[in-house]
Amino acid sequence: MSTEKLDRRDELEALLPFYLNGTLSDDEREAVERWLASDPAAAIALEEAEAEYSAAAMGNEAIRPPADALSRLSAALERESGPPRLARTSWLKRVGGWFAAPSSGLAWGAAALAVALLAAQTVWISTRDANDYSVAGSGVEQVQLPFVLVSFNDEAPISEVTGVLQSLQLEIDAGPLPGGVYRIVLPVSGAADYDRLAAELEAQPLVARVIAGARPKAE
Amino acid sequence: MNPFDLSQHTEERAKRAKPGMKAQSNQLSDRELVAQAARGERAAVRLLFMRHHARVYRFVMRQTGSETMADDVANEVFLEVWRQAPRFEGRAEVSTWLLGIARYKALSALRRRREQALDEGQAEAVEDGADTPEVTAMKDDKGTALRRFIDNLPEEHRTVIDLAYYHGKSVSEIGEILAIPVATVKTRMFYARKKLGEALKAAGYDRGWP
Numbered sequence: 001m002s003t004e005k006l007d008r009r010d011e012l013e014a015l016l017p018f019y020l021n022g023t024l025s026d027d028e029r030e031a032v033e034r035w036l037a038s039d040p041a042a043a044i045a046l047e048e049a050e051a052e053y054s055a056a057a058m059g060n061e062a063i064r065p066p067a068d069a070l071s072r073l074s075a076a077l078e079r080e081s082g083p084p085r086l087a088r089t090s091w092l093k094r095v096g097g098w099f100a101a102p103s104s105g106l107a108w109g110a111a112a113l114a115v116a117l118l119a120a121q122t123v124w125i126s127t128r129d130a131n132d133y134s135v136a137g138s139g140v141e142q143v144q145l146p147f148v149l150v151s152f153n154d155e156a157p158i159s160e161v162t163g164v165l166q167s168l169q170l171e172i173d174a175g176p177l178p179g180g181v182y183r184i185v186l187p188v189s190g191a192a193d194y195d196r197l198a199a200e201l202e203a204q205p206l207v208a209r210v211i212a213g214a215r216p217k218a219e
Numbered sequence: 220m221n222p223f224d225l226s227q228h229t230e231e232r233a234k235r236a237k238p239g240m241k242a243q244s245n246q247l248s249d250r251e252l253v254a255q256a257a258r259g260e261r262a263a264v265r266l267l268f269m270r271h272h273a274r275v276y277r278f279v280m281r282q283t284g285s286e287t288m289a290d291d292v293a294n295e296v297f298l299e300v301w302r303q304a305p306r307f308e309g310r311a312e313v314s315t316w317l318l319g320i321a322r323y324k325a326l327s328a329l330r331r332r333r334e335q336a337l338d339e340g341q342a343e344a345v346e347d348g349a350d351t352p353e354v355t356a357m358k359d360d361k362g363t364a365l366r367r368f369i370d371n372l373p374e375e376h377r378t379v380i381d382l383a384y385y386h387g388k389s390v391s392e393i394g395e396i397l398a399i400p401v402a403t404v405k406t407r408m409f410y411a412r413k414k415l416g417e418a419l420k421a422a423g424y425d426r427g428w429p
Binding site: 005006010011013014015016017018020021022023024048049051052053054055056057058059060061063065066069070072073074076077078080158159161162172 | 247266269273274276280281302362369370387389408412
């Protein structure tokens with residue numbers, strides 16, 4: 001029954017709800033409008049569609065979702081590890097993963113390689129231009145960006161946290177990291193700006209703690 | 220090169236900004252939230268939940284008629300978002316994607332319930348001897364009667380009515396959500412509206428068509 005092909009007039013009838021919700025293509029909209037302008041029955045059909053629109057809205061809005069659904073979702077989310085994520089994994093985690101590998105030979109080999117890499121990196125850092133700085137092991141973008149580590153009050157609603165960060169034109173760059181802290185990049189040009197913005201962040205009631213991360217050198 | 224040059228950082232951040240992000244907007248788009256979820260940010264899933272849960276819950280409630288099932292399925296939809304976010308390709312609106320997941324999970328839940336009922340030897344539906352929808356509607360005003368008639372439409376018809384009128388979906392989006400051709404969406408809509416017209420007429424309300 002529902003798969004019969006509609007004639008043109010029936011199809012226009014079927015399109016009226018989509019005319020009302022504004023999702024028709026230009027061609028379809030113009031066809032409906034031509035029909036509405038030429039057929040008195042079309043105007044009555046449109047009135048009925050408007051009544052159906054209100055009735056469907058009332059029927060749906062009368063259904064009240066449970067008030068505690070968000071807290072239950074949050075609890076379930078915390079239990080879910082989720083799939084492999086798109087975010088880059090830090091070198092520290094990767095090295096940790098090697099240590100945790102089941103093959104002890106492979107783990108010790110990886111450890112030796114990591115120690116050698118660390119030593120090489122230390123030598124490289126100590127011999128390079130003193131005006132540069134870097135955060136060992138961070139991604140390319142983070143190497144150059146000053147950041148702080150921030151923890152928020154446990155009861156802080158996420159929407160308010162987002163609002164506070166947006167008001168300061170900041171965003172969470174990574175987290176939660178071990179210890180429940182978030183890394184927030186500070187778009188500043190010097191140490192004074194860094195200190196000012198970090199203090200501004202710390203003054204927010206939702207913020208529990210601000211820990212200095214990569215800070216530009218004083219000018 | 221000064222690593223603390225503000226303009227340089229701004230440019231870098233702009234390069235890293237997601238497509239479609241509005242520079243002055245205080246609110247992240249649904250797609251941006253899905254992208255954040257894909258990077259492992261649970262907070263983004265919570266924000267999507269706050270935006271869409273009520274509609275998803277109502278959609279499932281209308282499909283299943285069960286508050287318990289609607290609650291379970293609606294929560295499961297957002298956990299699925301968390302699991303599937305890295306695979307979201309952005310071809311459909313996020314709300315359409317959510318309703319598609321909800322539809323699939325609601326049908327699965329209904330199928331499980333039917334199997335369980337059969338196992339337990341229960342009747343699927345019990346006639347209660349109450350008034351027919353048409354008789355009851357004679358006691359209502361036209362708007363209330365129409366709402367009752369929509370509630371009593373066969374599920375496949377009620378769903379296209381809800382998706383178009385309440386969820387604001389297009390013909391092709393409804394086709395995606397229900398996994399049916401657009402021609403079928405139109406025929407279902409036509410017959411849904413025809414049935415509403417007939418029911419109104421039987422209840423004594425005049426209707427211009429069919």
